Amino acid sequence: MVKNSLTHPLHSYPARMHPATARALVQLCFDTESVQPRVVLDPFCGSGTTLVEGRAAGLNVIGTDLNPLAVRIARAKTWSCPKKRLTAFERLGAQISAAAIEEGKAARRADYKPKPIRVPKGINPAERDEEIASWYSPHVRRELEFIAAAIDEYREEDEQMADLLSVCLSSILIKTSKRSSDTSPKEIRRNIARGAPGRWFGERVQLMVQGLVDLHREGAKGEVTVLERDARKLLGPGGIAPESVGAIISSPPYIGTYDYVDHHRLRLAFLGMPYDDFERKEIGARRRFKGRAHQAAIKAIDDFKxxxxxxxxxxxxxxxxxxxxxDSVAGVEPVWADGVLREISADRFDVLGWVSQERDKLGSLEKRAFGEYPKREHVLLLEKKSKS
Ligand SMILES: C[S@@+](CC[C@H](N)C(=O)[O-])C[C@H]1O[C@@H](n2cnc3c(N)ncnc32)[C@H](O)[C@@H]1O
Incomplete structure (x- = not known):
């Protein structure tokens, strides 16, 4: 199944594009060799689904996202890993995993003295603790912090390797916590055995290695660029060159639906990743719609323009x-996403085609807002207009 292939299963991500959809869109946009340049861009790349499929199709891929965690995940899933580096990554991951399992066992001994909790550089420890403490049982937090400290130690020597390992750690931070999911802060009970965090971390390292090997076998040979960058400003220093992209395949944030800062606050705090810029510039985030939905909707549409x-x-x-x-709900009003996109893109793009699929209306707010009309997701295929 496409969903569980390559590096797709490495890390969950809210509103991730279905890998089979990404694959079909890559095939559609690059259907012949005459489509040039062989570069696909996803300007809201999130966890990198389009980029993985672009790589599997042998394209050069560029991704941008303002969420620093997304950038790290997308880089890990599309890593062009030289063989020696991949072996070193696998070895290091296995060592850290084994040491964390040992740490879990050692904590059972009467003479065990826990290490002081790690303090990541550049982060206020009290604020970090406030975000994290209530979500973990003490033994689980200790084992996760042990893994994080081992990765930190390595960071001085090899930042890329530390970032890659931290994605494997990030991928287990919710399933080891009392938080129901990224998108739901509901508290639930999970019995996490001693040593489980270390074991699961090791399994994620293996999953990533296998996914990367498969991706290379599939034909990944192009260049990879993933930038922490605002989709509104792709040109400019350190950005993307004018008219250098063959096709864009993306899934922009759904207006007023998700709040990636909020969804990832626990993971970002745990890993010690600052996210102030993302908090200021995230487009369409649900938190902006509380009490002033109309202005927030206008702002989101201007941002998309x-x-x-x-x-x-x-x-x-x-x-x-x-x-x-x-389609989504902004405050209490329905947003017909395909209509909005058609309207705001008309001066620059022609619509070549579209498909829509009905989705369940979630909760009474959506049922009321959509009324008798369906709530749908759409894919629009657009073509850049030639300048007259
Ligand atoms: C629907 S998600 C994309 C998911 C992605 N297709 C995947 O498969 O993982 C939308 C993304 O837009 C990003 N985003 C929000 N505002 C942004 C901005 N101003 N510039 C770039 N990315 C932004 C969010 O961080 C989120 O990752």
């Missing part, structure tokens, strides 16, 4: 753009 301008600047003339968008 800026994005479309930015996409137009980097896309080759006549290039294709496949965008997946979802």
């Amino acid at each position: 800026e994005c479309l301008k930015s996409f137009d600047e980097v896309l080759v003339p006549g290039g294709l753009m496949a965008l997946m968008v979802g």
Whole structure:
């Protein structure tokens, strides 16, 4: 199954694109060798689903996202790992996993003295503790912090390797916690055995290695660029060159639906990753709709207009753009995402085609807002207009 293939299963991500959809869109946009340049861009790359599929198809891939965790995950899933580095990564991951399992066992002994809790650089320890403490049983937190400290130690020597290992750690931070999921802060009971965090971390390292090996076997040979960057400003220093992208395949945030800062606050705090810039600039986040939904919706639509301008600047003339968008509720009003996209893209892009699929209305708010009309997700295929 596409979903469980390659590096797709490494890390969960809210509103992740289905890997089979990404694969179909890559095939659609790069259907012949005449589509040039062989570069696919996902400007809201999230966990990198499009990028993984782009790599599997032998393309050069570029991803941008403002969520620093997304950037780390997408880089890990698309790593162009030289063989020696992959072996070193696997060895190091196995060592840390074994040491963490040992630490779990040692904690049962009467003479065990826990190490002081780690303090990541550049982060206020009290604020971090406040975000984390209530979500973990003490023994689980100790074992997770042990893994994090081992990764930190390695960071001085090899930052890339530390980032890659931290993605494997991040991938187990919810299943070891009392938090129900990224998107639900409901507290639930999970009995986590001593040593389980170390074991699960080791399994994630293995999963990543196997996924990368498969990705290379599949034909990944192109260049990978993943930038922490605002989708509204893709051009400019350190950014993407004008008209250098063959096609854009992406799933922008659904207006007023998700709140990635909130969904990832626990993981970001645990890993010690600052996210102030992301908090200020995240587009369409649900937190902005509380009490002033109308203004927030107007702002989100203006933000998307800026994005479309930015996409137009980097896309080759006549290039294709496949965008997946979802109907949502802004405050109490329905947002018909396909209609909005058609309207705001009309001056720069022609619509070539679209598909829509009905989705369940969740909760009374959505039922009331959509009324008798269906709530749907859409993929629109657009073509950049030639300048007249
Ligand atoms: C629907 S998700 C993309 C999920 C992705 N397709 C995947 O499969 O994982 C939308 C993404 O937009 C990102 N985002 C929000 N505001 C942004 C901005 N101003 N610039 C770049 N990315 C942004 C969020 O961090 C989130 O990762």
